[in-house]
Amino acid sequence: MKKYNWGILAPGKMSAKFARGLKLLDKAVLYSVGSRDSGRAEKFASEYGFLQAYGSYEELAADDKTDIVYIASPHSLHHQHTLMCLRNGKNVICEKAFALNTRQVQEMIAEARKQNLFLMEALWPHFQPFYRKAHEILKSGMLGEILHLHGWFSFQPPFDPTDRKFNLQLGGGSLLDIGIYPVIDALTFIGVPYEIHTFALFSPSGSEESITVSFRYNSGKMADLYSSFKTNEGIGCKLLCEKGNMIVSRGRDMNQRVILEVHGRPVEEFVFSPEAMGYHWEAEEVMRCLDNNLTESPVVPLSFSLDLIRTLDRIREKAGIVFPGE
Ligand SMILES: NC(=O)c1ccc[n+]([C@@H]2O[C@H](COP(=O)([O-])OP(=O)(O)OC[C@H]3O[C@@H](n4cnc5c(N)ncnc54)[C@H](OP(=O)(O)O)[C@@H]3O)[C@@H](O)[C@H]2O)c1
Structure with a gap:
């Protein structure tokens, strides 16, 4: 069974729920957490069992061992954080709202396609x-x-x-x-x-x-x-x-x-x-897609996020x- 190293960008309230979901999945390795504050990253990592804690999002994105990053910063930062993770070779699942506007979402999708990486909006329902x-x-x-x-x-x-x-x-x-x-x-x-x-x-x-x-x-x-x-x-x-x-x-x-x-x-x-x-089912979907070499999910296609x-x-x-x- 292939396992995937997960990184969490922005350990706020939603990331805590997502981490509890990840813990249920055998294929998910709770690998890294990145916060603007190293103390917050370390606290979150020790609470949920992540192996690495970074005091910046840049360090999280630069770690070559991370396969997938879950982004849960405020909406206005999703565009910037998604582009940074994709440009560092990471597959991304990003919280709703995917970004502030259509232009930003189009740029995120274009970057994912350019890098041939997986991208999905975390649409829970x-x-x-x-x-x-x-x-x-x-x-x-x-x-x-x-x-x-x-x-x-x-x-x-x-x-x-x-x-x-x-x-x-x-x-x-x-x-x-x-x-x-x-x-x-x-x-x-x-x-x-x-x-x-x-x-x-x-x-x-x-x-x-x-x-x-x-x-x-x-x-x-x-x-x-x-x-x-x-x-x-x-x-x-x-x-x-x-x-x-x-x-x-x-x-x-x-x-x-x-x-x-x-x-x-x-x-x-x-x-x-x-x-x-x-919350674990959307994480499971990302890994199922990666197992099948898919760069987008048929359940939440990027066309739905654009609509x-x-x-x-x-x-x-x-x-x-x-x-x-x-
Ligand atoms: N799918 C769902 O059911 C669901 C539910 C709730 C929220 N969400 C989404 O998840 C995202 C986060 O929501 P949340 O409720 O977890 O928010 P939150 O508790 O405020 O956490 C957001 C985190 O973003 C980081 N951050 C980076 N820059 C920031 C800034 N300038 N100001 C404030 N925080 C900043 C902070 O972490 P560090 O400073 O430690 O890096 C903070 O803990 C939102 O996009 C929201 O729509 C989804």
Whole structure:
């Protein structure tokens, strides 16, 4: 069995979850951690069992023994960090939002192709049982055509202008952080819309804090999406279909749920509680692709990431969300 040396770039909250997932995989060697601060790198490495700790991202990227780097810095740094890792010969899985805008994502994809290296956006839902179950139900035809999708994600972090969620320099705002999930749901279950309308509210630091988005499709379908750091609704979407409805959600208890309401039949609920919140499956996919000499994943192809960032750009343009330097 071929094993892969994993490096973690930016050991924050998400990297801790990802490291817990990596630990479940026999093929993954928890090899290195790179932080802006050597003390933080060492602490994370000893807590999760990584072999090397680096006090800079440059040193992490330069280590020839690393095969794959997982990038979990703030959104505004994904472009720079991905390019650096690719140019140092590393395969990359990078957190959402893949980058700030389409230009940056195109440059990342071009670099991966130039270097013939693997690149994937870490889109968690695509590897989870609740998404697979929802696809299976839709494919069975029992709900008929999807007519409308409601999507939502909101929670109430305390306002802090230095936090990446509110700091425009770090790509702050609800849309790229959490609103991206309802957008992913709409693109996954319906597709790319032809018309978009939005309303947004802004925080005192100028970052977008709440946003509603409407999608219209050529087929006559519609979607309404909402994200906010001001309310606390949780995460999910509801598909309104010809023969019934389906809720696809991750509950406050972190369980994944699919609730099926076929007209005239009792409501059915499917609950999934994967180990490590299922973060290991995206890491497993990277290694499966590398085993098969693939430079992109058929589960999250780079074309999907391009559709996603183009749609986010269209939403931002309508809502007047601009990041410094754009
Ligand atoms: N897929 C998911 O379910 C999921 C969930 C949560 C977050 N995410 C994504 O993961 C990424 C990180 O989110 P997080 O919640 O882990 O954030 P976080 O806890 O704030 O961690 C981000 C890390 O980035 C590093 N960093 C580098 N430059 C920074 C700067 N100028 N300011 C602040 N931090 C900086 C810091 O590590 P060092 O200073 O130690 O290097 C920090 O610990 C985001 O892109 C987010 O969208 C994904």
